[in-house]
Amino acid sequence: MKRLLPALLAGALLTGCATPRNNYDPLEPINRETYALNRALDRAVLKPTATAYAKHVPQPVQKGVSNFFGNIDDLFSTLAALLQFKGTAAAHSGSRVLVNTTVGIGGLIDWGTGLGMRKGEEDFGQVLGFYGVPTGPYLMLPLYGPLTLRDSVEPIGRYFAGPLDFIESDAWSVGYYAMYLVDSRVRLLPLDTLLESQPDEYAYIRDAYLQRRWAAVHDGHPPHPLPLGELDDDDQLDDFDPGPTDGPIAHDASAVEPADTAVPDTGSASEPAAEAASGSAP
Template sequence: MRRLLLTTLAVALLAGCATPRNNYDPLEPVNRETYAFNRALDRAILKPTATAYVEHVPQPVQKGVRNFFGNIDDFFSTFAALLQFKGTAAVHSGSRVLVNTTAGIGGLIDWGTGLGMRKGEEDFGQVLGFYGVPSGPYLMLPLYGPLTLRDTVEPIGRYFMGPLDFIDSDAWDVGYYSLYLVDSRSKILSLDTLLEGQPDEYAYIRDAYLQRRWASIHDGHPPYALPLGDVDDDGDEDNDFDPGPTDPPLAEAASDVAAAPVDEAASQPVTEAASVPVAATASEVAP
């Protein structure tokens, strides 16, 4: 599994040198094929399984599972916040982990929210963005879904440092990730109608994901709208891949785009939809 993941990312790195059809999606033909594969797998297996899970598993059990994975999110969010010098966010996330892991029986019960501890949303892709690492090309990974090359650090880090890293058991791995996938998919079943109503699902998901990540790097207040960079009519391309918040090319582009921040409310539903359903994944290769 690990070898497959690393091989896929290596291929994406090499292919990223190709001339892009737009700034962020140089691999669009391959990405679209991957999207179609993920979508077919979702319709055949993941969506029916998630639907049965919602309809037949008792609500308290579903809530406990969701809390368990949320607690793991908080654990990683704590370190990501610290690396970005976000002390308050780190304290809240770390406190949630401490309380929910102990009094919450391994994270099955969420006491932290009731105690006023805010849930963090930091990740290691944001950490790299904070330090100016370029996003790199947009990727649609098999059995995972949408990412940028920079954001692959998050699932890789979670996979190699996750709760099962010290348990040498294929059965545990399969059970853990299968439950994670089903739980993640169950949270966005209501968004299927929105997604299927789009004339181009792939482009809708891609653009929403990129804008959402751009907003996340700037904590919801990007300095300007993300220039998606389609090829101009005269054949010239806009600046290459997003080089991060302080890189000169995008700073120059800022004068040519709207200064208004990205509308997170508009992008959130489809971004959530993009992260799992189309990505029938052993995805989120990990909490």
């Protein structure tokens, strides 16, 4: 599963809270302002809507909606896995798309999981990382959420080659994204208490997102913890480079583990927060 946390879910901005400089966040003042805006919109609109949806919409309907968007995730994950020569991962996610789109009525029913087909965990940001493209700066986008410059290729690609390409009506397009946002927010409702307990939710979400992406590029086995704080003179900023700069990373395509199975422990974020800060938009 990989969905970028919609910006409307971002946690509260605690003003006046000093935090260490982060190597990947040169735009922190602007990002924090955007984060505060997103949080305000979340409190006013998205969270109440998601809460009502979770309470009143029947569970089979909610499950069908989640499966539908998950099936789109699997399609893009298949393409991303192929571009990284991950044959086993591509076979699993591609088989899921085939089975769930046909027998599963357009992805509303998930037959693939019951048949032992693993859900895809690849995306186009990981593809660029595979070929040595640096992460670029961390970004908090209005009405979207956390990204890095490199990861922005994923939502851009989905916008120009996703389901909306086949939707001519503006009303249907708005409905599609509104339903996606609500579905994403419902799944993250249990994490609200955890996020709100942090002294600086912005830094918590940011560091969790960066660590998760670092782990994802290395298929859950990063070579070392991500250097999030200020660097010493002898330190080198890895900048999310997945290996030597003169060539792609060498992966074992037959033994790929989901990228969310390991997040480097730098003491700044936990696995639940990493889950909240990850994902991909259809």
